[in-house]
Amino acid sequence: MSAEQRLSDHERALYSRQIRLPGVGESGQLRLREAKVLLLGAGGLGSPVGLYLAAAGVGLIGIADPDKVEISNLHRQIVHGFDTLGLPKTISAAEALGEINPGLKVVLHPEGFTIDNAAELAARYDIVVDGTDNFATRFLAADSCVLGNRPLVHGSVLREAGQVGVFLPGKGCYRCLYPVMPDAGAVPTCAEAGVFGATCGVIGSWMASEVIAVLLGKRAASRLQVVDVAAGVSKLVALAADPACPCCGAAPTIRSLEKAAYAPTACQTQSPMSETPLEVTVEEAQRLLSGPNPPLLIDVREADEFALCRIEGARLIPMNSVPTRLAEIPQDVPVLVQCHHGGRSMKVTQFLRAKGYPRVSNVKGGIEAWSLKIDPKVPRY
Ligand SMILES: [Zn+2]
Known part of the structure; x- marks a missing residue:
């Protein structure tokens, strides 16, 4: 084993509490040292992600952020401070990360993560971490990772809640969950709705844990964690690759990064x-x-299933025809979506929400649960 493949005594001392963890050891610590992580956004989420990855001994962190530090950032973006107000966030963040780990290599991308550099940047790093606050960059990151065969750790936060997604190549991507980029104005922004800094800390720290787990080979499946700090609840959603996904599916419509597909919407957080x-x-x-x-x-099953049984008053719009029949679904009334067991209808519920329908809910358990619990006259199949 050459010196380059071993930890120094200094590194052994620095990471001793981490090295003793199951699944880490000296080899795991070396893997972290070899790792190249691209961090999109040095903001509320990027701050804890960057600090914890630097402290954990990740060898190289690229920071892509085109913004400068503003005073309204400081209550949550804890890599920055009053002494770096007005500086590019990349420089401010690199200083803070360097203080926590002088051995860290930092690469600055002050132009941000854009349609012009996305594919190249994704290829240069082992994993992409998305802590951005707008849909255009979020979908660009997701698609770049699918096309470039890179894992993605995603986070978003609003008010006192957030989510952490881990998307592994071939195991289900962000668009399996959210097939279409929402229109501008579909959801409130952090500037409008507000956000707690500590909630960013919860979500960002969780993202950092996931990045380290992926780098150590401890994640085998894509998954999404939905966290509501106010309610004290978190929910793990298992993900599988959707054969109908427009990016990673069997017949993808997204085969390259096209500029028009990522036209920036306002600073928004889902x-x-x-x-x-x-x-x-x-x-x-x-x-x-x-x-x-x-x-x-709305019943999103197929016509032959609808012919077998239905809930009285339900309107049939099979799942695959929903995108072309949106005109039949009014935005100003509450909508319930139902299928056989609740899986397809959940996808449609997520899709409609992403398209700007705020009052859509999935019917848990579908018509099967309806038949068992509400109306036994509805045949089961
Ligand atoms: Zn997908």
Whole structure:
């Protein structure tokens, strides 16, 4: 083993508490030292991600951010301080990371992560970490990682909630969850809705943990963690590659990075939990449907399934035809989406929310649960 393949005594002392962890050891620490991580955004999420990765001994961190440090950043973007106000965030962040780990190599990308450099940057690094706050960059990062065969760790935060996604090549991507980039104005921004700095710390620290886990080979599947700090709840959503995904599916429509597809929308953060619940039980669905202002119930199964059984009043729009039949779904009424077991309808619910429908909920368990719990006269199949 050459000196380059061994840890120095200094490194052994520095990382001693980490090296003793299962799955790390000296070989894991060397893997971290060899790793090249691209950090998109040196903001509320990028701050804790960068600090923890630097402290953990990641060898090289690239920082892509085109912005300068502003006073309204400081309550949450803890790599920056009053002494770096007005400086490019890349420089300010590099100083802070260098202080925590002088052995770290930092590469600055003050032009940010753009359509012009995305493919090249994704190829130069082992993993991409997305802590940006706008959909254009978020989808660009997601697609670059699929096309460049790179893992992506994604985070977003709003108010007191957020989410952390891990997307491994071939195991399901960001577009498997959110097929279409939302329109401008579909969701509130952090500037409009507000955000707690400590919530950024929760989500960003979780992202850093996931980056380290991926680098150490400890993640085998893509997954999404939805965290609501206010409610004290976090939920793990398992992900599988969707054969119909426009980017990683069997017949992808996104085969290269096209400028028009990533036209910037305003600084927006996807709200992981809007006031309308993402999912309702069949009991709740029945209560709403029999109430004074019943929601529109959309059945997204296929026509032959609909012919077998249906919930009275449901309108059939099979999942694959939803994108071309949006005109039939009004935006100003509450909508329930239902299928056989709740899987397809959850995808459509997420899709409609991404398209700017704020009051859409999935019916948990689908018509199967309806038949078991509400109306046994509806045949099961
Ligand atoms: Zn996908």
